[in-house]
Amino acid sequence: MNTIIFDFDGTLSKEKFNIWKLLWLECGYSTDKDSLYAKLYKAHTIDKLITRKEWFDLTCKAFKDKGLTKDKFKKVSEKIELIDGTHELIKELHDKGYKLCIVSGCIKQAIEIALKDSKQYFDVIQANEVCFDENNIIDKFIITPYDFKGKATFITEFAKKHNIKTNAIVFVGNGINDEFAFKSGCKTLCINPEDKTQSENKDIWHDKIDKTNNLYDLMDRFEK
Missing domain, CATH: 3.40.50.1000 (HAD superfamily/HAD-like)
Structure with missing residues (x-):
């Protein structure tokens, strides 16, 4: 070896510091079982109804709608233990x-x-x-x-x-x-x-x- x-x-x-869950919460979304976060996870990982690209595109749109910035991303990342x-x-x-x-x-x-x-x-x-645009707003993954x-x-x-x-x-x-x-x-x-x-x-x-x-x-x- x-x-x-x-x-x-x-x-x-x-485990409680999963970056995806932290980002959804930072953007003001719920992460309970009926949330968009949970529904997208199930649709991709469990039910195979959407592709990985579709999951990323939908997740990025949700973050962009809430104006996730580079500074906020860094702040969330610093919470990871x-x-x-x-x-x-x-x-x-x-x-x-x-x-x-x-x-x-x-x-x-x-x-x-x-x-x-x-x-x-x-x-x-x-x-x-993760990529950010010229205004430091999330752009794409x-x-x-x-x-x-x-x-x-x-x-x-x-x-x-x-x-x-x-x-x-x-x-x-x-x-x-x-x-x-x-x-x-x-x-x-x-x-x-x-x-x-x-x-x-x-x-x-x-x-x-x-x-x-x-x-x-x-x-x-x-x-x-």
Whole structure:
């Protein structure tokens, strides 16, 4: 094992600080079960009624309608809290020579703000990007191709680029969009799963930690 690839939301960050939910709330929207936020999530992720692009376009329109600015985006991103022990884990893994990546359905600029100085230890941070217009109002999203099934694609491409085998890579995630990573042939570790039943599938998740409040606990798993 020489490479560790992390999801971000709910994996490195505390679950209640999901950037998408925070942005909807910042714009004055509800996020309860009957909200537009919840309906769009269900339409895309559960019912497959809209495409990812349609989800992003509708989300961007909702934010634009409320005048989401670059400054407000930064303020929201600064609210994101990482799970305890994240900075210590990342620095030690880097110092021991591991290649580190993040591949996420979050927003790259928000991840970089939340990571603070730990950003420097990652070889790649792959996520969606947000663009603002000349008035600093949200304009569009650049959608990462590396979410859901794309996570396996990222792992395969990273392994090929660096001339390593995919089984030398560990992917760490927690959500349904992470469940495709195993198809690359990498090792997988599920932590703090959104739904504990999902972590029971040993074809998808080769190892699991159902609950940890300190990410430094993962060090023992990486050094097996």
